Amino acid sequence: MINVTVIGSGSWGTALSLVLSDGRNKVTLWGREQEIHDIHKNQRENKAYLPGVQLPDGINITSDIDEALAEAELIVLSIPSQSLREVCSHIRPFIKGMPIIVNTAKGLEIKTLSRLSQVIKEELPLYSKNIAVLSGPSHAEEVGRRIPTAIVSAAEDKRIAEYVQDAFMTPYFRVYTNPDVIGVEMAGALKNIIAVATGISDGLGFGDNSKAALITRGLAEIARLGTKMGGELLTFAGLCGVGDLVVTCTSMHSRNRRAGIQIGQGKPLEQVLRDMGMVVEGIKTTRAAYEIAAKNQVDVPITEELHNILFKGLDPKKGVSNLMERSKTHEVEEIVLNRKDW
Known part of the structure; x- marks a missing residue:
């Protein structure tokens, strides 16, 4: 069991919180205040982005970034690609220790034409050797229903890729590793x-x-x-x-x-x-x-x-x-x- 914080309470962040919780991790889901309020109001269901998926009581759901990152050993970034730089800059002062950073968005930054792991390295340079990418054929709507899915954890360091693999593996969510970030x-x-x-x-x-x-x-x-x-x-x-x-x-x-x-x-x-x-x-x-x-x-x-x-x-x-x-x-x-x- 590790302490995992998912940054972003959209459909994918919500689905991945469920996966990580099913993997017996201690999970915190962070999102904007109104989004988190709505999830609580709807009895732990993200009706705006992932209706029909109930979040287990064990998942801590918060809009307080200091609380969310207080004990994070693994930080999962699940936000739109063009917001990644801003969010990384925002969370930087609240990160403690040397957590693994996992990006799950799929895109390129328009202003710089950079890959998203490059953006993270620029904004969170202290953790540049601790970055992984999670990608593959995976609709949140199906993952949230625990439909069998296979995905890839990529990192320059094999140990980082395997750490992420272990965190996300469940009977319905299979993770392969790949060094080709x-x-x-x-x-x-x-x-x-x-x-x-x-x-x-x-x-x-x-x-x-x-x-x-x-x-x-x-x-x-x-x-x-x-x-x-x-x-x-x-x-x-x-x-x-x-x-x-x-x-x-x-x-x-x-x-x-x-x-x-x-x-x-x-x-x-x-x-x-x-x-x-x-x-x-x-x-x-x-x-x-x-x-x-x-x-x-x-x-x-x-x-x-x-x-x-x-x-x-x-x-x-x-x-x-x-x-x-x-x-x-x-x-x-x-x-x-x-x-x-x-």
Whole structure:
């Protein structure tokens, strides 16, 4: 049993609090005052973000950050990517000892184009060797119902990755370890872009063929940019890559897919984001990934077309035409390069 503090009382933070409590840890869930008040008012149910999931009495639920971090041995950050820097700065004076810091958000910081573990290192430098990333195919709505889920703990230090693995393991929540922090973070961030694109495809009324093409070519695009940034190719074939991509592109639990559907149906982006009521990470990640790819001269056609649809007013149908009518090419360039006689 260890003392764990979950920072962020949204759907994912709430679900992970349940997992950690089921793993026999001493858990504190911290959130904004009104959110925590509402959970208590609803008899320990987060109706705003995770309705139908009852939080055990053993979980301490508070909006007092000093109380939340007083004994924390493991701090789980479960907040939107663009708020991460601000929250890390806020909690820094209240952290005691040398806890492990786990990030669970999936995105890239727009202002700096940094991966989220890099943001944490900048804001919490004292704990830079104690950082891990938790990622993989995992909808909070299903985890909260204790549906079997497999996920990945990534850290530069094997001991840190295994510490997090042990903390989160339950009979329904299986955790694997991976040393490839860059690959895990890039896969988790970039899959949201493809999920928005597949949602647009659905909103336009296209079928399974279109979705399969977007998922498959999207994976190639994710791996191309992710390996350019230093990730390992095999990571993109694992849970954080193809696993997370499939679940996010095919499920109605996915905010990114749901947002894409509405855009494909013709709704303005501002209205879609307003109606969603929750953060859609893929929208902002599209802008960041577009800039990273441009700076590193990486070919990311799906990301480029989505960027133009979201931020330059391109008609989604025209974006599809642009993708379909690109110059012909090989499916896997590496295979062709290795076949000198082909």
